[in-house]
Amino acid sequence: MKLIDMILMSLSNLWKRKVRTMLTVIGVIIGTCAIVVMVSLGLGIKQSMDDMLAGIGDLTVINVNNYGTNQGTDSDPLDDAMLEKFAQLEHVVAVTPIQYSYGNFKITSGKYQYNGQITGVNFSTLEALGYQVTEGALPSGTDTASYSLLFGSTAAYDFYNPKKRNGYISMIPDANGNLPDPYVNPMKDKLEIEISIPEDSNKKVKPIKATCLGILAEDWSKNPSAYGVFMDIKDLKALQKEYNKANNIKDDPTKKESYEQVVVKTDDMTAVAAVEEAIQSYGFNTNSMESVRKPLEEQSRTMQIFLGGIGGVSLLVAAFGIINTMTMSIYERTKEIGVMKVIGCRIGNIRTMFLMEAAAIGFMGGVIGVLLSEGVSYAANTLSAGGGGGLGSIFGMGMGAGGQLSIIPPWLILGAILFATLIGLIAGIYPANRAVRISALSAIHQE
Amino acid sequence: MSLVEVKNVRKIYRVGKEKIVALNHVTLNIEQGEICCILGTSGSGKSTLLNVMAGLERPTKGDIFIGGINIAKLSEKQLALFRQKNVGFVFQSYNLMPTQTAIENVAMPLMFRGISKKIRTKEAVKMLKAVQLQKRMHHKPTQMSGGQQQRVGIARAFVAKPKIVFADEPTGNLDTHTTKDVMEIMVKMARQYHETLIIVTHDPEIAEYADRIVTLIDGDVRSDQKNVSLIPKDEEEIPQSPPQPSEMPTPEAGGNEHE
Structure with missing residues (x-):
């Protein structure tokens, strides 16, 4: 039939x-x-x-920490080679170190200066990590000009006039609810990075020219996107070298290069647990929203x-x-x-x-x-x-x-x-x- | 070899602890193209014999060979396939599908064989014309008289050109006049396609249409003879003599043979 x-x-x-x-x-x-x-x-x-x-935080992101001391001495350093290994893991879409500057830097624009933190990240991963800009554009590719910066959404308000007693502009909306403009518009105004040197030093350190690529959108689930200033990791390393030279700090030859913090982004939150486990197997501490989400x-x-x-x-x-x-x-x-x-x-x-x-x-x-x-x-x-x-x-x-x-x-x-x-x-x-x-x-x- | 060979078949029903012998050692051969009437009163076992031959019931003992296959040994599944290929059936109460038209009813055995709608409809129309129902082809059974319904039933039984057509009291629900029509059409069909037709009835007048009359009494074959067109009204008096050689059948059937 x-x-x-x-x-x-x-x-x-x-x-x-x-x-x-x-x-x-x-x-x-x-x-x-x-x-x-x-x-x-x-x-x-x-x-x-x-x-x-x-x-609260990006569910697909894993933070990898290496505080050095709490790991066995024979553990591999958290360096670029290790980052490359992380990147090879399945479901990993982006890996970037998060490196905070040490030492004394100023970003100046005319008579105003910014003393906040400069954070080094891998610029080419920002898009994958989900950062967005309100002005300008995210760096595309790896070939950005040296000393390109990205400003956090409110970082521009941290510019102040050191010569005045009350040199800040507060982010207080006026009667109409509009915020006052900061002293410096990083997108338009000239920016320079100054390396501080001891006052008694007779060295002259030339300020480094910098350009701002964009202003990040505020997103509290991400690593400080409001206050900080971002710089590509290779620029930060170079800057740090300049600083050491100017301040006569010698590199410790026995100390291996190792990032303190690395962010690993996965393509899906269900992959987080497995990736975390893989990273832990290399001997690092990790944390993610997984422990809350689970x-x-x-x-x-x-x-x-x-x-x-x-x-x-x-x-x-x-x-x-x-x-x-x-x-x-x-x-x-x-x-x-x-x-x-x-x-x-x-x-x-x-x-x-x-x-x-x-x-x-x-x-x-x-x-x-x-x-x-x-x-x-x-x-x-x-x-x-x-x-x-x-x-x-x-x-x-x-x-x-x-x-x-x-x-x-x-x-x-x-x-x-x-x-x-x-x-x-x-x-x-x-x-x-x-x-x-x-x-x-x-x-x-x-x- | 005969088309149908019933060998020493017994059928016993158990009702509670009582045994009822419906068929008591029946042996019977029916040839290809033969029109055979099984005549008997109620309780003679004639319906049981039909059911057993058609593969609807299993005999308690004995074998039934149809075309060389022992259907008493077939499984339920094999029997269904056997019926599909070899058997047509005309029921006393017509048993047409009430929601389907005459064409659909006639085409049904072909549908079960997996024949496409176009071809089976064509065949069904041909059969309905042969039973003179061309004007009722799209009617449903409820819109037809008993005689018409039974003609649809006959068309359905013959449409797939089975080896054997069984008819179980085919005119039991019809009046005398319609009975004549229906019997003539059925016999004509069987002759036309040279098919074996086995009719079960209690009515000696129906038996007149057959080539051969087998009389059953109490589960035994009492007589088995060629039809001489003159049937004694009282079957009991039929002598148990060997069948006499007689030339072919009733005038009605003979007249239609050359169609």
């Missing part, structure tokens, strides 16, 4: 008993809807947790299983509905099935047709159920957003503005339809076996 004929016969049999089919389908709709809505709530909770964590994730998973379970119960009830409907329909069709057997229908075909009927009930219920859930989800999200977390507070989640209470990703849609169909199919096994066992003789028996 051709597949298309079996499908058409199954569907026409369902159509013959429209009302009963519909009632059974409604059972599956409710079950599917319950599962989808519950899982989508769980996903919404998880998403808002992740958002919350992401606000228990929270466990918690939200438990919640999802619980919510999904509630939905699952209603789909289970629906499955029994399918069994009941199909069994009833087989009782009614005993004679018909007998006739089909007598006039040449193969046993396998009969089984397939009944399984198809049951699966079709599941499939229809799944599709309509998913559509309905989309509606429910939309309503829940609209209500929770409009009602100031009215629904959100019911679920005990301090949902931020724009936080979605219920999320239905494509895999959930597809999964729910497949699952409902599968449930229908499984529910059809018993009735289909009954149908198969009906004797061909029942065609002959008179009612």
Whole structure:
């Protein structure tokens, strides 16, 4: 028997008993809807947790520390070669040292000067690390001009006039809520880096010209993006060398070059644990948001299983509905099935047709159920957003503005339809076996 | 070798602790193209014999060879396939699918064989024309008279050109006039395609259409003779003599042979 004929016969049999089919389908709709809505709530909770964590710190980033002393002396230094090893690890997208300047530097612009920290990072990784600029542009590639700088969002306000008693401009908005302009606009004004030398030194150190590439957007999940000034790591090293020369500091030849802090960025937060473990195996301390995220994730998973379970119960009830409907329909069709057997229908075909009927009930219920859930989800999200977390507070989640209470990703849609169909199919096994066992003789028996 | 060879078949039903012997050592050969009537009163075992020959029921003992295959030994699955390939069936209560049109009903055995809709519809239309139902092809069974429904049933039984067509009291629900129509069409079909037709009935008048009449009484073959077109009304009096050689069949059937 051709597949298309079996499908058409199954569907026409369902159509013959429209009302009963519909009632059974409604059972599956409710079950599917319950599962989808519950899982989508769980996903919404998880998403808002992740958002919350992401606000605290980047979830995909691992900080590697090397405080030197707490590691065995034979541990490898945290140098460029080691960084290269980190970069080779799977799922790692960017590796950069975070090196803070030591010694006394000033960034000057005319009569104003900046005494804050200069942080050396690998400029080519900034984009991958997720830094953004409000002005200018992030350095692209590695071939940026020497002594290029990136200013933190508020770093410009740290320029002050050392000759005046009250040389700062405070970041206090005026009556109209506008911030005053800082003394220096790093993007436009000339910048120079001065290396401080002891006052009694008679050396002359030429200031180094510097240019500002951009102003970083404020992002508290990142290493100071507000106050600091960033410089490419190779420039910082060069600058440090200049400083040592000017101040007669000799390099310790026995001390191996080693960064104190390195940031490793992975492509996904699920990869963090594995990458961390790999880095630890080289003998370094690491920390990441993983240690915070993990228990929270466990918690939200438990919640999802619980919510999904509630939905699952209603789909289970629906499955029994399918069994009941199909069994009833087989009782009614005993004679018909007998006739089909007598006039040449193969046993396998009969089984397939009944399984198809049951699966079709599941499939229809799944599709309509998913559509309905989309509606429910939309309503829940609209209500929770409009009602100031009215629904959100019911679920005990301090949902931020724009936080979605219920999320239905494509895999959930597809999964729910497949699952409902599968449930229908499984529910059809018993009735289909009954149908198969009906004797061909029942065609002959008179009612 | 005969097309159908029933060898020493016994069929015993158990009802509680009681045994009911439906068939008691039946042996019977039926040739290809033969129209055979199994005649018997209620309880004579004639329906059981039909069911056993059609592979709907298993004999308690004995063998049934059809085209050399012992169907008493086939599994349920093999039997279904065997019926699909070899057997057509005409029911007393027509047993048409109520939601399907005449064409769909007739095409059904072909659908079970996996034949495409286009071809099977063509075949079904041909069969329905042959049973003079060209005007009722798109009607559903409920919109047809009993005689018309049974003609659809006959078209369905013959559409797949089976080796054997079984008819179980095919006119049991029909009036005398329609009975004549239906029997003539059925016999004509069997002759046309040179198919074996086995009719079970209690009505001696139906038996008149057959080439050969086998009378069953209490599960035994009481008589087995060629039809001489004159059937004694009282079957009990048929002498147990060997079948007399007689030339072919009823005038009705003979007239249609050259179609």
